[in-house]
Amino acid sequence: MAQVKGNTPPQSTSQQPSVFKVVLLGSSSVGKSSLAFRFIKNDFKEILPTLGCAFFTQMMEIDGCVLKLEIWDTAGQEKYHSVCHIYFRGANAALLVYDIANKDSFHRAQKWWKELENEFQPEEIVVILVGNKTDLEDSREVTLEEGKAFAESNKLLFMETSAKLNYQVSEAFTAVAHELLRREQNGGQAQRKNPAVDLKEKARAGKSRCCLD
Template sequence: MAQPEGTLPPGGPLDSPRVFKLVLLGSGSVGKSSLAFRYIRNEFRSILPTVGCAFFTKVVHVGTASLKFEIWDTAGQEKYHSVCHLYFRGAHAALLVYDISSKESFLRAQQWLRDLESEILPGDVVVMLVGNKTDLDEERQVTVQEGKEFADSKGLLFTEASAKLNHQVTEAFQAVAQELLRREERVAQTQKGDPQVLLNEGPHKQAKCCGR
């Protein structure tokens, strides 16, 4: 279990950061654990398949706001699939990961999304589709356009990344953090009676991490 805590930025808030549960979903060997280790520890490891679920925490700063991610790295093997559904409950966000060099993992990611939506109402969770392993671009089986089109059709954030090369990893988690805070602010405004705020507004399409 990794529990690194970020330092508070100068002039930042002194209150406890808000806690958000984030789950990593996808087939085995797509690099979910590698993404988590790169983000949490800035390390790359060739990791054995996760058994059950691994847990990490990290404090994230977005401007003067802070939040704490509780990151649940679920096992991708089929034999753990039914157990992983238990970790969907109470999730605020999800990284839906596939391997760009494996068409099968991309199709399986779509099934993982259906499984998530069967447990949680659509729109209640911030979901980012992540095409991992851009370092294997010569072996690519899923184009950027295919990933983006699927993400757009489901209202998901999207990026491609490489845990090995440390490409777009931090940016992916940061975009999810920004979207979570944006939605929280929108709900707070609605509770104050702001008629211009729409509860069903989809994810912010200008996330800087999107694209290659």
């Protein structure tokens, strides 16, 4: 499993970070890995499809609070579907990503939401619906209004992004971080450090790796 470390918080702080597990879910080629890479490295690469899962970490400081996001980038191919279920267990937040130029990917994101509903109670997980690839506006198949309507009807956060153009990528992750902090401070969501993965179950599902070249 590939691991990419993000930025570290300011050296002056000695505060222990709040650790949150964040999963990226969606169809293959919607840009999940590119969103993570843009957020972590502020760079864009045409990345090969993720196999199994890739793991990233990113430190953030918001309103004087230090957060560590453990970002799990799951594979979008159908054959890895069961593996993805292993990785989103114990998640604090999820980004449901679709390609605005691919209507099928929007429907797939909606199916992922139904699966999250079956796995989590409403206050257990922060979910943001992300319409990626706004750079493909001329080929758009999912309108802004469609994405916003589905998010509002299910009480999800919503944002359109472009990993390629660096449009609203950090804003999407920051919106999730703000909501995680709000819920933690209100006692609505317990902090989970070092989210566990059943390694035996993972092994039965098959080895995973990620290409980040």
